[in-house]
Amino acid sequence: MAAGRRGVSRFTLSITAQDADIDELGHVNNAVWVQWIQxxxxxxxxxxxxxxxxxxxxxxxxxxxxxxxxSVVAGETVVGETWVEGAPKGARFDRHVRFLSDDGRVKLEAVTTWALLDRGTGRLMRVREDVAAPFYPPRNGEGDRDA
Structure with missing residues (x-):
């Protein structure tokens, strides 16, 4: 699968900051953002x-x-969106993540690299096209897929 061969299919998730997410500066702690990315x-x-x-x-x-x-404060809701662009690199896949405020302002942007493991052996596995395919919209002529 070549980079750019498929379009981008975005996935969204709303998250509201809780009191426990807030650090001594009064906004969402950086470690919490990492949890939200995951x-x-x-x-x-x-x-x-x-x-x-x-x-x-x-x-x-x-x-x-x-x-x-x-920054995001307790009670504030952000909409996270994530997508995968391009082709996997062996066992690794780059994922883009962005969190937006209600008014559309970007609060965080990230690129994260994920590796695929065989659940039974714990060993790295090359990301095959059938494993990557659900992250992309269907190509012309392919059946519909929830993505």
């Missing part, structure tokens, strides 16, 4: 992957690159 990525996989893939594979984070653009 939560939206996991929810995307759960929403689009076939049951047999969920049983056979597990994703683990190998890298986060995060740009904090604004």
């Amino acid at each position: 939560a939206i990525a996991t929810a995307h996989w759960e929403a689009v992957a076939p049951a047999e893939h969920k049983l056979a594979y597990v994703w683990v984070v190998t890298r986060h690159e995060i740009d904090y653009r604004g």
Whole structure:
């Protein structure tokens, strides 16, 4: 699968900051943002992957690159969106994540790298096209897929 060969299919998730998410500066703690990044990525996989893939594979984070653009306070809701662009690189896949305020301002942007593991052996696996396909919209002529 070549980079740019498929379009981008976005997945969204709303999250409201709770009192426990707030640090001594009065806004969402950086470690909480990392938890939210993982939560939206996991929810995307759960929403689009076939049951047999969920049983056979597990994703683990190998890298986060995060740009904090604004603060969020307790009670504030952000909409996270995530998508995968381009082709996997062996066992690794880059995922883009963005969190937006109600007025559309970007609060955080990130690129995270995830690696695919065989759930039974714990070994790295090359991301095959059938595993990657649910993250992309269907190509012309392919059947509809929830993505």
